[in-house]
Amino acid sequence: xxxxxxxxxxxxxxxxxxxxxxxxxxxxxxxxxxxxxxxxxxxxxxxxxxxxxxxxxxxxxxxxxxxxxxxxxxxxxxxxxxxxxxxxxxxxxxxxxxxxxxxxxxxxxxxxxxxxxxxxxxxxxxxx
Amino acid sequence: xxxxxxxxxxxxxxxxxxxxxxxxxxxxxxxxxxxxxxxxxxxxxxxxxxxxxxxxxxxxxxxxxxxxxxxxxxxxxxxxxxxxxxxxxxxxxxxxxxxxxxxxxxxxxxxxxxxxxxxxxxxxxxxxxxxxxxxxxxxxxxxxxxxxxxxxxxxxxxxxxxxxxxxxxxxxxxxxxxxxxxxxxxxxxxxxxxxxxxxxxxxxxxxxxxxxxxxxxxxxxxxxxxxxxxxxx
Numbered sequence: 001x002x003x004x005x006x007x008x009x010x011x012x013x014x015x016x017x018x019x020x021x022x023x024x025x026x027x028x029x030x031x032x033x034x035x036x037x038x039x040x041x042x043x044x045x046x047x048x049x050x051x052x053x054x055x056x057x058x059x060x061x062x063x064x065x066x067x068x069x070x071x072x073x074x075x076x077x078x079x080x081x082x083x084x085x086x087x088x089x090x091x092x093x094x095x096x097x098x099x100x101x102x103x104x105x106x107x108x109x110x111x112x113x114x115x116x117x118x119x120x121x122x123x124x125x126x127x128x
Numbered sequence: 129x130x131x132x133x134x135x136x137x138x139x140x141x142x143x144x145x146x147x148x149x150x151x152x153x154x155x156x157x158x159x160x161x162x163x164x165x166x167x168x169x170x171x172x173x174x175x176x177x178x179x180x181x182x183x184x185x186x187x188x189x190x191x192x193x194x195x196x197x198x199x200x201x202x203x204x205x206x207x208x209x210x211x212x213x214x215x216x217x218x219x220x221x222x223x224x225x226x227x228x229x230x231x232x233x234x235x236x237x238x239x240x241x242x243x244x245x246x247x248x249x250x251x252x253x254x255x256x257x258x259x260x261x262x263x264x265x266x267x268x269x270x271x272x273x274x275x276x277x278x279x280x281x282x283x284x285x286x287x288x289x290x291x292x293x294x295x296x297x298x299x300x301x302x303x304x305x306x307x308x309x310x311x312x313x314x315x316x317x318x319x320x321x322x323x324x325x326x327x328x329x330x331x332x333x334x335x336x337x338x339x340x341x342x343x344x345x346x347x348x349x350x351x352x353x354x355x356x357x358x359x360x361x
Contacts, residue, residue, distance in 0.1 A: 013320050013350030016341040048297050052321045053161055054305075056341065 017052055021060035029069055029080055030091045040070060040078040132157050133277050133308045134179065139188035141174055141332075148174040149186070150332045154325070156277070156308040161322055163340070163351070164312040166329035167359055172312040173210065175329070176281050179310070180207045193276055203232070206275035210282040210312075212262050216255035220248065220265060227269050239272035242298065259286045267295060271302040278303055280311045284319065292318045320351040328358050 011020050028034045040046075043061065047054040061078060064070045068086055072078045081087065106116055132155035141149040149171045156162045164172050177183040178190060181197035192201040214223055220243070227234045243250060246264045254262060263286050270278060280299070287295055296319060303309055313319060320340065328336040335358050336343070340351055347354060 011321060013317070013352060014344060014348060016344045017321055018341060044301075048300050050321075051293060051296055051300075053324055054300070055159060055324055056321070059341075 018056050018060040022063050025064055030094055034080050036080055036082045036084060038080045133193055135191040137189040139186055141186040147332050152334055154327050156310055158308055159305045160324040161309040163323040163326040164310055165326055165355055167314050170329040171332040172329055176279055180205055180279055204276040206270050206273040206278045208266055208270040208280040208283055214254055218254050220250040220252055231273050233274040235272050239268050242268040263287055276307050278309045282312055284313055284315050296322060316352040316355045326351055
């Protein structure tokens, strides 16, 4: 993992910072920007780049470890999991929840599934 | 559970009829950053003066690594005053020499490097530096000590918003995991992501205190928003 620019989110200070860091890391891992087995920079380095308290960052990384997305090797540091199946499953889960929100929103506006298909084709833009 | 580096218990202080601090208690654990928040006149500086040993006639108890404020504790505490404390005619380089001879834990090479990275000229007199530059100099002198507790009184007051990130990263980068920071400020929005715990002082009384992340999730509000609520006139 290099260049923390891609990690740098604008934190919403009204929500616990560590959950926002967890979400951001998840997104980076599930999107493949941080590949399996990639090394995570040291806590202090990341904290400094994000402008957050090192303890907050530590807490976020511990949470990601608990969920199995990161693991620590005693001497060499912290890495993204090599468990491709776990990453795929979590990615699937995230996609399902996003689609659900999307469909709920359109359903509330009275769209049918056929409408949704038609709308996707019309407004799908560059997406292939 | 590690021992707190700083322990403040039931501290009160009065100036004549005026209660400056009323039964204030808190502690700061190693590696933690505590925000001492409140508007001007809320008792922040009085609290700090007690911790650094400048005010002795208070009631209650203060312990710094087990010591009462005094000769021993002064070796452990690095203090950033809220006003320039060095004579204006001093050249920056001489200020470094002064700190080197005053404090056994001062690291001149680190101070030199930090001044360089913050673009503070070392051949100028303090009187020739802008207010922002003077604040950077004082921060560097404070953070270049290997202290146990860093007490920073309004480190952001005179710094323009663009330089705040730089000041914050200098603070974050230069305190060790076995040391702690007590940072007083009335400017919350730019610094709230660095606090472990916060303490809101209102007219000498602790109005609200706790872990920053817990307060965020309990109230669904930022520390800055809470601050504005607590101190709404």
